[in-house]
Amino acid sequence: KLSYEYCEQLVSDFENVVKHPIVGKSSVYYTGVDLGTACVVLAVLDENYKPVAGAYRYSDVVRDGMVVDYIGAIKIVREMKQQIEEKLGTELIYAAAAIPPGTDALDGGAVKNVVQAAGFELTNLLDEPTAANKVLKIKDGAVVDIGGGTTGISILKDGKVVHVVDEPTGGTHFSLVVSGAYNMPFNEAELYKRNPENHKELLPVLKPVIEKIASIINYNIKGYDVEQISLVGGTCCLTDIEKIIDKQTGIFTHKPKNPMFVTPLGIALSC
Ligand code: ATP
Numbered sequence: 337k338l339s340y341e342y343c344e345q346l347v348s349d350f351e352n353v354v355k356h357p358i359v360g361k362s363s364v365y366y367t368g369v370d371l372g373t374a375c376v377v378l379a380v381l382d383e384n385y386k387p388v389a390g391a392y393r394y395s396d397v398v399r400d401g402m403v404v405d406y407i408g409a410i411k412i413v414r415e416m417k418q419q420i421e422e423k424l425g426t427e428l429i430y431a432a433a434a435i436p437p438g439t440d441a442l443d444g445g446a447v448k449n450v451v452q453a454a455g456f457e458l459t460n461l462l463d464e465p466t467a468a469n470k471v472l473k474i475k476d477g478a479v480v481d482i483g484g485g486t487t488g489i490s491i492l493k494d495g496k497v498v499h500v501v502d503e504p505t506g507g508t509h510f511s512l513v514v515s516g517a518y519n520m521p522f523n524e525a526e527l528y529k530r531n532p533e534n535h536k537e538l539l540p541v542l543k544p545v546i547e548k549i550a551s552i553i554n555y556n557i558k559g560y561d562v563e564q565i566s567l568v569g570g571t572c573c574l575t576d577i578e579k580i581i582d583k584q585t586g587i588f589t590h591k592p593k594n595p596m597f598v599t600p601l602g603i604a605l606s607c
Contacts, residue, residue, distance in 0.1 A: 340566075340590055343471050346601055347594050350379060350387040357389035357423045358382075365424070367431040368467075368604030369413060369451050371398050374484030374507060374570060376409075377600040378416045380428065385605055389424055391416045392596070400485035400504065401436035403446040413454035431456035432607035434599060436488060437463040437500040460606050465490030465497050467602035468568050472592075477564040478557055480549075480581075481599065482571035484508050487549055489556045501556050505549055507571035510542055517541050535575035546577055550584030557585075567591040568598040 362382035370377040376397070380389040393416060397409035417428055433451045451458050465479045465488060472479060475495050481488040484507045491499040507529075515525035528534055529542075553565065565587050567578055572595035582589035592598055 340592065342473060343592050346471055347592050347597050350390055350597050350601055351594055353387045354390040359424055365428050366604050366607035367428050368600045368607060369431050369433045370600035370603055371409060371447055372483055373398050373400055376412050378420060379600040379604040380420055381604045389420045391420055403450060406446060409450045410453045413450060417454055429457050430459050430607055432460035432603050433458065434462050434464045434467045434603045436502055437465060438502065462606050464488060464599050465500060467606055468599045470602035470605045471598050472566050474566060477566060478562045479566050479568060480553055481569040482506055482549060483569040487552060489553055491557060491560045491562060503552050505552060509545055510571060513542060513545050514538065532575060539576055543580060546580045547584055550581045554585055562587055565589040568595045570596040
């Protein structure tokens, strides 16, 4: 099967620089801006496309991939930009951004305006699975992006996205299940779910909703020759989610060490 070495290395380097930025003398910096339903991520690469800094912040400026709080989104991106600039001691000029596939006519403009209004020069606006695949480098297979509001399934043939669907089941549904099962307010359940210490206990509780996602994958890849599935998106941080999806689909399923950072890094690489 494919080697995911490049992806693992990049994600792991990125995790390190989020905590400890690398201050250096790069002639240029490339920033990837990922405006998600649950989380806004900025990934900064140097002139050699190596991660040097990054930040992420949970927010609700985007819902199901669409910007719903335009001013709030600008404010968050601007603040995160400034914070990283202070740490690196330099101005970040160039940025790329991504949008869920199929939303370009509706929302491409909003994302573009947010990034520009936050002070960046936008060099590229691409779709999320194409961005993720810059890191995964899959030739043939499926990228399954389980985010907050939705699950995006993209099928790749010869390295190009040939089919894409976005289904309205995601991490928010996981939190609703936890909330119901534990009789917890939603926000509390959301935090409980994100804590890796609770994952082992939560897996049986969340199994039915993971199986539902697996059945959505099975349905949508029918008719395509998919030999591997790569999981990205915050919800795939759930420990062992890949095992359930692998079993239910019968297809080799790979999950990078931190699936939340694959798309933002791919966006930065496309800058
Ligand atoms: P969308 O793709 O729907 O626009 P998004 O891009 O904001 O949303 P991500 O940031 O990829 O989505 O993922 C957010 C989801 O990931 C949230 O539901 C969040 O609860 C979940 N999540 C984040 N970290 C963890 C974790 N450690 N364990 C389990 N779930 C997590």
